[in-house]
Amino acid sequence: MAQENYTKYAILGLLTTECKTGYDIKQMIDRSLTYFWKISYGQIYPTLKKLVEDELATVTTTTQQGKPDKKEYQITEEGKQLLQQWLHESIAQLPIEKNELLLKLFFSRHQKTDTVIFQVEQYKVMQKEKWDALLAIEESIRGCNSPDLDYWLMTIDYGKHVTTACIEWCERTLAQLHEKKEEV
Incomplete structure (x- = not known):
């Protein structure tokens, strides 16, 4: 279909x-x-x-x-x-969702743990940049006098929650990767 x-x-x-x-x-x-x-x-x-x-x-x-x-x-x-x-x-x-990091992570036994750590750290930085961008958008539209404002803010709220979850996932994953590196 x-x-x-x-x-x-x-x-x-x-x-x-x-x-x-x-x-x-x-x-x-x-x-x-x-x-x-x-x-x-x-x-x-x-x-x-x-x-x-x-x-x-x-x-x-x-x-x-x-x-x-x-x-x-x-x-x-x-x-x-x-x-x-x-x-x-x-x-x-x-x-x-198509996520290049997750695709690489899925096959990461074929690369060095340091490389995986670097990639997750990069992803975390990008998520923090996305968070900052969402806050800037939220601030810029709060002054709008649009009948759509409440709905726009709801989509931003969703984005903020997803981004927060991604950042938290990065932190947990980095902790696991650092533990794995110490085991070797």
Whole structure:
């Protein structure tokens, strides 16, 4: 069974916010969604084009002096209905996380413990950087006067909990690895 592409729903949802251009959408993704939903810049414009073709969005083109034409998108009533329908559907399955560190760790009997320790330490640093980024996002949006604010904060809270769990896992794993190294 083919897996559904949820990018169209993400972009339809973003069109219900202040995001009206592909650039606005990319900025919002980079500031918020990227921590739990990856959408590449190369997916945005083809998806917007398809949404317009499917009459789920409209586009208005404005000529700009000395710049490329500006395309602003609006979600249509049909687009709102589709988004609403999708929002009401149950979650089909738990997401499968692809994690390079865990893949390497799974096969780590084939490398030196010092290498594994280094990799877990790097991962812990990246998780701490993610934590700092989540705090910065949280601080920046707390001043927003958006009807979406409570829901945005809930997604940040989820990210903070997952990141905290990852950092704690790193600390426990590093302790185990250091014990293993001492045994050798």
